[in-house]
Amino acid sequence: MIVVPILALVVGILLGALLTDLVPKELQPYLGLMVIAGLDSVFGGWRSSMEGKFTTDVFVTGFVSNIVIALGLGFLGDRIGISLFLAAAVVMGMRIFNNLSSIRRIALTRIGDRAKRRKMEAEMQSQQQATEA
Amino acid sequence: MQNPFTLRKPQNSWVIPVSSMLMIVGCLISMAWINVSKNQAAASRLPEEIRGRLATVDLDLASEYARSLEELKKNREEVAKLREENSRLQNTLAQGGEENKVFNKTLQDIKTFAGLTAVEGPGVIVTLRDSRKSMEDLPDPNAGIIHDLDLLKVINELWNAGAEAISINGIRVGPTTSYRCVGTTILIDEQKIASPVVISAIGDSKTLLGAVNLPGGPLTEIRQVDINMVKVETAKAITMKAFSGSTSRRHATVTEAEGGTERGR
Known part of the structure; x- marks a missing residue:
């Protein structure tokens, strides 16, 4: 299941390499910001799917609005002479860390749960064998 | 008996949206990456004295400036070569007759005075x-x-x-x-x-x-x-070497008393 998104990422990177020249000049300084915004949304989506709260519409709108807002902030910051893109980069970077730590915690619980389940199943089996015997 | 852990299994509905968004992110990453490395390469090609000021100038402008500097240098060499060629041709022309010889000598004197030889x-x-x-x-x-x-x-x-x-x-x-x-x-x-x-x-x-x-x-x-x-x-x-700067003139004209030939200009 995890293979599909990774494959998509690789395809995206190759596609981006091919289409680099199509990026308008005005957009170039904000590409990095857009990357962070996109990564933030993707990790958010991963986390919510781990928590079982994933909904497609929230994810997609979040992704789009994240990128648009980051772009807008970066642009506005450049116009008015404040490095607003830093604010966006810091907040989104922080969120990426938070999401990753949540993902890690959930994954750890899940592994623990799996071990527990195996143990319980083994116990149940041995109980069954005991009753059969 | 129902497995109490089935509820925790993730739904697969996230795969397609996350994958497509990841594709976009991948696109953006490689675009940003290539752009940045392109800029760095362009910056490293600039001459030393401009590179130090890169933080304050437009990269494209700086590249353009460096290019025109290079061109200027080439043009100067070209000018020097052409002036040399010009003198040589004038000398060859002067071999025709005594009149030409005198004429050319005056010309070369003036050119030397002006630093053009x-x-x-x-x-x-x-x-x-x-x-x-x-x-x-x-x-x-x-x-x-x-x-x-x-x-x-x-x-x-x-x-x-x-x-x-x-x-x-x-x-x-x-x-x-x-x-x-x-x-x-x-x-x-x-x-x-x-x-x-x-x-x-x-x-x-x-x-x-x-x-x-x-x-x-x-x-x-x-x-x-x-x-x-x-x-x-x-x-x-x-x-x-000969003077390689510009010798063009736009405002000064020779007065009538000095030389009528210049009037036609």
């Missing part, structure tokens, strides 16, 4: 360099640096003493040559030079030597700061 002859070489003394040993830090004004004074003195041709660090001085201080460099016309400044002058060696060494002359003050900033030597043969 390569010349050689005896003269002096004045080398000015920034002081190597430490800041504390100097009366003021500015005194240890060769300025455009020092240059100007020396050249003025050399002309005065009968110099017939002057070049600075290989740049031939023409009738319109200007000397200007820009930052840490001196501009001779539009060409940058820095310490050491080597001024060569063709003329009578003894007269020129005496003129620059005159007490109270242009070098006295510099020598007082640091004797090592100045070196003056005579030379038996100095070769100079």
Whole structure:
């Protein structure tokens, strides 16, 4: 299941390499910001799917609005002479860390749960064998 | 009995949206990556003196500037070559008759006077360099640096003493040559030079030597700061390239009394 998104990422990177020249000049300084915004949304989506709260519409709108807002902030910051893109980069970077730590915690619980389940199943089996015997 | 853990299994509905968004993110990543590395490559190709100021200038503008500098240099070489060619052709043309010969001689004299021909002859070489003394040993830090004004004074003195041709660090001085201080460099016309400044002058060696060494002359003050900033030597043969600057003129016309031929312009 995890293979599909990774494959998509690789395809995206190759596609981006091919289409680099199509990026308008005005957009170039904000590409990095857009990357962070996109990564933030993707990790958010991963986390919510781990928590079982994933909904497609929230994810997609979040992704789009994240990128648009980051772009807008970066642009506005450049116009008015404040490095607003830093604010966006810091907040989104922080969120990426938070999401990753949540993902890690959930994954750890899940592994623990799996071990527990195996143990319980083994116990149940041995109980069954005991009753059969 | 139902497995109590089935509820925790993730739903697969996230795979497609996350994958498609990841594709977009991948796109953005490689675009940003390639862009940044392109810019860095462009920056590293710039000449040293512009690279330091990159933070404050537009990268495209800087590349353009570097390119035009390069072009200017090439054009200067081209101009020098063409002028040489021109003189050669004029000489060939003059072989026709006595009249032509006289005419060409006058022409070449004028060109030499204007610095448009390569010349050689005896003269002096004045080398000015920034002081190597430490800041504390100097009366003021500015005194240890060769300025455009020092240059100007020396050249003025050399002309005065009968110099017939002057070049600075290989740049031939023409009738319109200007000397200007820009930052840490001196501009001779539009060409940058820095310490050491080597001024060569063709003329009578003894007269020129005496003129620059005159007490109270242009070098006295510099020598007082640091004797090592100045070196003056005579030379038996100095070769100079032709002036490579512009000779075009747009405003001045020759007056009628001087030469009617110019009226048609």
